[in-house]
Amino acid sequence: MRFVDRVTADGADGWPVEAGRYRLVINRACPWANRTVIVRRLMGLDEVISLAVTDPIQELIAGEVHWVFTAETGSPGGLDPVLGVHALRDSYLKRDPDYDGGVSVPGLVDVPSGHLVSNDYDQLTLDFGSEWKRFHREGAPDLYPERQRDEIDSVNEFVYRDVANGVYRSGFAPSQASYDRAVRILFDGLDRLEDRLTRQRYLLGDHVTEADVRLFPTLARFDAVYHGHFKCNVRKLIEYPALWAYARDLFQTPGFGDTTHFDHIRRHYYGVHTAINPTRVVAVGPDPAAWLTPHFREQLGGSPFGDGTPPEPPPAIDRVPVVVPL
Ligand SMILES: N[C@@H](CCC(=O)N[C@@H](CS)C(=O)NCC(=O)O)C(=O)O
Missing domain, CATH: 1.20.1050.10 (Glutathione S-transferase Yfyf (Class Pi); Chain A, domain 2)
Structure with missing residues (x-):
């Protein structure tokens, strides 16, 4: 199921743009999640919206496979260091304790409440480009002229x-x-x-x-x-x-x-x-x-x-391994 609340400049859905307030939960394998990370980088939002990377292998929880945080992807002890949860599913359940639908990446989570705000990758990238303008880096391109x-x-x-x-x-x-x-x-x-x-x-x-x-x-x-x-x-x-x-x-x-x-x-x-x-x-x-x-x-x-510039390299915490020849 889709959670389609939007984080906007005017906070119309109850989620105003704010530096450090939201965490983007992704998996590096997922193409839909990759799109949100690319736009976050191009807009220079790396320090504004933090990134939580789930393990490439999902874990069986209550009979379903789930995206989880592990030491390998930056969560010592299996708990995301910012959200304090083991599975993205926990953020869905904080939002809706009765939720029993599918859980997907990417997900944007409100850090103070731990609630999932949106799993709508389509709108997330458009909003990173338009609603978060106040926090864009100098030289951020317009991806949706x-x-x-x-x-x-x-x-x-x-x-x-x-x-x-x-x-x-x-x-x-x-x-x-x-x-x-x-x-x-x-x-x-x-x-x-x-x-x-x-x-x-x-x-x-x-x-x-x-x-x-x-x-x-x-x-x-x-x-x-x-x-x-x-x-x-x-x-x-x-x-x-x-x-x-x-x-x-x-x-x-x-x-x-x-x-x-x-x-x-x-x-x-x-x-x-x-x-x-x-x-x-x-x-x-x-x-x-x-x-x-x-x-x-x-x-x-x-x-x-166009008239913009490329982004700086990603912060160390968000780097992926450099390509190594086989
Ligand atoms: N197809 C979704 C994008 C999200 C999605 O499908 N993500 C996949 C990973 S690539 C997912 O999390 N699937 C649930 C699962 O694998 O448990 C959409 O159109 O919004």
């Missing part, structure tokens, strides 16, 4: 339906027919994106927008987990000249590669979906060093942040 909103919305709708969600529909297809349908729609979608990105540097033209933030995490996971584990194997990302160069261009842009954690991605997908990978053996490749090779996308013109 007024004049491009209709086009961004329509690209996002297509990317979500056919590509970002398409890989899950393929991976968890319960029958041959539903797999065949999902995988065809997915690769038709990738072909459309390849065509669009052959002509322009970013999805909306010359600068990074919300649309790129939403597509990138799916591309970053494509060859590592979707190609094999989810059977999305008509082609690999590296077989699409424009899409692959575009993905590398973004990876090498501050905010994107520095929020991508290949080890968590692989361990989560291969280790958790036991229905499709019963042995839980984690595939090793592909070599992530390829993400650092030149992309030559500057030749198409444009600049990632």
Whole structure:
């Protein structure tokens, strides 16, 4: 279920923007969570909204798998050092003691009350870009420019339906027919994106927008987990000249590669979906060093942040491991 309260400048839902008040709970493997971390970085909200990272492997609690805090991801003793809870589920239960629905990342939690405020990743990124303006760093880009909103919305709708969600529909297809349908729609979608990105540097033209933030995490996971584990194997990302160069261009842009954690991605997908990978053996490749090779996308013109500037490197506490060749 969705919790859709919004943290806003005017506090209309009862949750006003305030530095240090909210904690963003994520998992590094989850593409929807990755999007919120990218926008938080690009806006310079790292010191304003703190980050809680859950373990790549969920834990069985009361018969369901749950996102939990462990020493490995910065929670000694298994309790998040700020929220004092072991599972994200506890923040849902603080909000609604009778809640018995699903628990998902990302989740924005109000630190003083421990209540979950929102698990609506769609609105969270838009609000980080608009409602939190008072706290934005100097040079923060506008990821959702007024004049491009209709086009961004329509690209996002297509990317979500056919590509970002398409890989899950393929991976968890319960029958041959539903797999065949999902995988065809997915690769038709990738072909459309390849065509669009052959002509322009970013999805909306010359600068990074919300649309790129939403597509990138799916591309970053494509060859590592979707190609094999989810059977999305008509082609690999590296077989699409424009899409692959575009993905590398973004990876090498501050905010994107520095929020991508290949080890968590692989361990989560291969280790958790036991229905499709019963042995839980984690595939090793592909070599992530390829993400650092030149992309030559500057030749198409444009600049990632327009009149803005790139963010500083993440605070030490939020860093992901640097890419190490296989
Ligand atoms: N699909 C959700 C995004 C959140 C989501 O699906 N997150 C996944 C992880 S990638 C999750 O937490 N699933 C629950 C689980 O794995 O227990 C949305 O559209 O808002």
